[in-house]
Amino acid sequence: MKPIYVTQPALPPLEEFIPYLQQIWDSRVLTNQGPMHQALEQQLCDHLGVEHISLFANGTLALVTALQALRISGEVITTPYSFVATSHALLWNGISPVFSDIDPQTLNLDPAKLEAAITPHTSAILPVHCYGTPCDMDAIQRIADDYNLRVIYDAAHAFGVRQRGQSVLKAGDLSILSFHATKVFNTFEGGAIVSPDAKTKQRIDHLKNFGFVNETTVVAAGINGKMSEVNAAFGLLQLKHVDAALQRRAEIEALYRERLKDLPGLRLLSPPPADTTRNHSYFPVLVTPEFTVSRDRLYQLLKDQGIHGRRYFYPLISEFQMYRHLPSARADGLPVAHALSRQVLCLPIYPALADADVHRIADLLCQAAELRLQAAA
Numbered sequence: 001m002k003p004i005y006v007t008q009p010a011l012p013p014l015e016e017f018i019p020y021l022q023q024i025w026d027s028r029v030l031t032n033q034g035p036m037h038q039a040l041e042q043q044l045c046d047h048l049g050v051e052h053i054s055l056f057a058n059g060t061l062a063l064v065t066a067l068q069a070l071r072i073s074g075e076v077i078t079t080p081y082s083f084v085a086t087s088h089a090l091l092w093n094g095i096s097p098v099f100s101d102i103d104p105q106t107l108n109l110d111p112a113k114l115e116a117a118i119t120p121h122t123s124a125i126l127p128v129h130c131y132g133t134p135c136d137m138d139a140i141q142r143i144a145d146d147y148n149l150r151v152i153y154d155a156a157h158a159f160g161v162r163q164r165g166q167s168v169l170k171a172g173d174l175s176i177l178s179f180h181a182t183k184v185f186n187t188f189e190g191g192a193i194v195s196p197d198a199k200t201k202q203r204i205d206h207l208k209n210f211g212f213v214n215e216t217t218v219v220a221a222g223i224n225g226k227m228s229e230v231n232a233a234f235g236l237l238q239l240k241h242v243d244a245a246l247q248r249r250a251e252i253e254a255l256y257r258e259r260l261k262d263l264p265g266l267r268l269l270s271p272p273p274a275d276t277t278r279n280h281s282y283f284p285v286l287v288t289p290e291f292t293v294s295r296d297r298l299y300q301l302l303k304d305q306g307i308h309g310r311r312y313f314y315p316l317i318s319e320f321q322m323y324r325h326l327p328s329a330r331a332d333g334l335p336v337a338h339a340l341s342r343q344v345l346c347l348p349i350y351p352a353l354a355d356a357d358v359h360r361i362a363d364l365l366c367q368a369a370e371l372r373l374q375a376a377a
């Protein structure tokens with residue numbers, strides 16, 4: 001049987017992409033904010049319900065640049081429960097990450113723990129909308145306002161997510177997106193920064209183009225973060241298919257929930273409040289100590305059957321060699337993140353996953369749940 005991975009990139013029919021390539025061949029504009037790039041920025045603003053977007057070659061460069069644009073320095077409070085790029089962007093800016101624990105329901109930064117992590121050197125908070133679940137943005141903003149901190153959201157997982165009708169990408173000072181192949185909306189590689197105003201977008205656009213403001217003036221040690229015309233063209237095509245892709249993801253999640261809701265010891269995350277528009281980018285389950293087998297045993301049992309789930313996010317960022325010396329990286333200061341990273345398993349979810357495959361995966365989990373009964377019999 002063909003292996004099933006945690007995700008599979010959504011690709012439109014190849015023939016639909018050829019006319020876009022033809023336009024690029026005709027224009028010979030390959031990069032540097034060409035027509036495809038400009039069109040995608042505009043269409044993404046319309047689609048996502050935001051006003052200012054700067055496209056990037058990937059989400060990590062977007063994050064590095066967002067921190068530069070706001071001149072963030074000193075210490076930044078962030079979550080250990082994320083992909084390493086979140087904290088790596090801080091190190092690339094010479095900023096010290098300070099890890100704070102997560103909320104056991106949302107798996108996002110727990111606002112109640114943030115104040116204890118603030119020091120005179122803290123300049124910002126870098127939360128992640130993990131799995132596309134919105135952070136408690138109001139509570140985070142209240143703390144940021146009280147202590148005069150900036151908030152930059154790593155919204156790499158949050159394409160299209162809204163709360164109370166409003167894009168979550170509008171929260172805080174800046175948000176970054178990733179359009180990596182594994183994301184719900186992909187441009188092969190890609191990313192973006194969402195800015196609140198035209199002036200901030202302009203500064204970001206300079207920074208992603210080596211700091212050039214015109215042919216002869218360079219105002220900052222900018223980087224080359226530009227998205228190419230091919231990637232932007234692909235994004236324009238992907239946008240036409242993204243609603244159908246999100247719809248199929250919702251169906252798959254509903255099927256998983258129906259099949260797995262009563263398995264003893266297997267915890268499903270509660271969906272966010274009903275006024276949230278979700279993107280179903282991941283389907284994590286928590287294999288608690290009450291489940292018949294350990295998380296790692298379940299991971300292996302599935303793998304042996306060709307089902308490749310992923311333990312996102314294990315190990316925690318704070319456990320990697322370049323972070324574990326930090327006082328805030330100690331496991332006893334991050335009990336929730338530590339425990340849940342040892343329970344989590346993300347099951348395959350992507351638009352081309354067939355119902356029959358979801359049933360097969362659910363059957364394997366059900367069988368695992370029955371192992372103890374069989375052993376006792």
Ligand SMILES: Cc1ncc(COP(=O)(O)O)c(C=O)c1O
Nearest residue numbers: 058059060083085156178179180
């Ligand atoms: C939470 C998070 N932040 C940042 C990134 C980095 O994005 P990219 O791979 O586009 O550089 C990713 C994923 O790749 C991510 O999952």
